[in-house]
């Protein structure tokens with residue numbers, strides 16, 4: 001049998017090193033909000049355990065509230081991790097949980113057995129929610145989610161066992177002092193050591209993964225509209241064109257340019273201009289299929305690659321985008337604002353033998369035509385005719 005004093009000393013050391021490691025990691029990974037909560041949660045648990053060790057001066061129910069509170073802070077961190085941002089309402093939520101737990105543990109303070117059972121039930125509940133939170137995320141590295149689940153499952157099972165022992169086993173039921181109860185909990189201390197090291201290591205790995213995702217996003221996305229940026233689009237479009245070429249399928253490329261955008265900026269300010277760009281990006285995204293590639297090409301210009309689209313489909317798509325967009329209105333300080341878009345497109349049936357840059361060049365020529373023809377219209381590079389002149 002393992003010596004309980006040794007186990008407690010190792011557990012204390014583990015807790016201190018884990019908390020220290022997480023605090024350092026939270027300072028180094030400031031962008032990842034979750035790790036701050038995880039570090040804070042473990043620190044709160046450490047404070048609770050410290051209070052427990054000076055129970056001669058502090059009522060035991062206070063340390064029970066503090067320890068279980070720490071678990072809820074960890075849960076809050078995992079929620080922030082899932083949402084990829086700081087979630088509002090942390091302070092009110094924690095105040096409510098503290099009050100509720102305070103009431104429960106204060107009411108149960110006369111019974112060590114029921115206090116320990118309540119403590120165990122709360123830990124089991126939080127452990128289950130910790131697992132659910134991570135599974136709700138679509139993390140591609142499934143191994144991470146499984147290890148996280150394994151660690152929290154083990155923690156939940158140990159506390160469930162503890163709950164059941166205090167419910168049914170006379171040896172535990174009759175342990176009337178904290179010292180006596182501690183002696184039958186060697187397994188919990190042992191698990192605590194594994195849990196703390198495993199959990200803090202996983203927190204650091206998850207934070208690193210989150211940072212990598214963020215960097216990838218910054219490298220491939222336009223920050224204002226969240227569409228593909230030019231570089232990412234070119235890479236994806238070249239890949240798609242090679243696939244289309246092999247399959248011998250048609251492909252369309254559309255260049256879309258918001259009309260008189262400079263005038264919008266000048267009259268209503270840059271923030272309204274930004275709003276128009278964001279809403280236009282959402283307007284386009286809503287009309288596309290998963291395989292279509294949409295990119296903010298620069299300024300108020302967007303490019304769209306539609307695999308498998310023939311001339312008729314492309315014409316219909318361009319017209320749909322154009323006609324629906326002119327119905328959008330924006331509320332501004334100077335009243336309602338409506339904008340229009342000009343579109344130039346090119347459609348090839350031979351699997352895009354011309355290559356990406358040739359297609360862009362041709363769509364650009366068609367767009368130039370559309371602008372020359374008075375804007376708010378779509379022009380094809382092949383068949384030089386205006387699809388509609390509505391609103392011109």
Ligand SMILES: Nc1nc2c(ncn2[C@@H]2O[C@H](COP(=O)(O)OP(=O)(O)OP(=O)(O)O)[C@@H](O)[C@H]2O)c(=O)[nH]1
Pocket residue numbers: 224257258259260261262263265269270271272273274277298299300371375
């Ligand atoms: N608000 C905002 N404006 C931008 C952004 N990027 C580029 N612009 C502005 O977009 C305007 C583009 O103006 P122009 O290229 O003259 O085109 P236009 O006014 O739309 O005229 P036509 O294309 O001929 O209809 C410029 O004033 C840029 O400052 C952005 O991210 N946000």
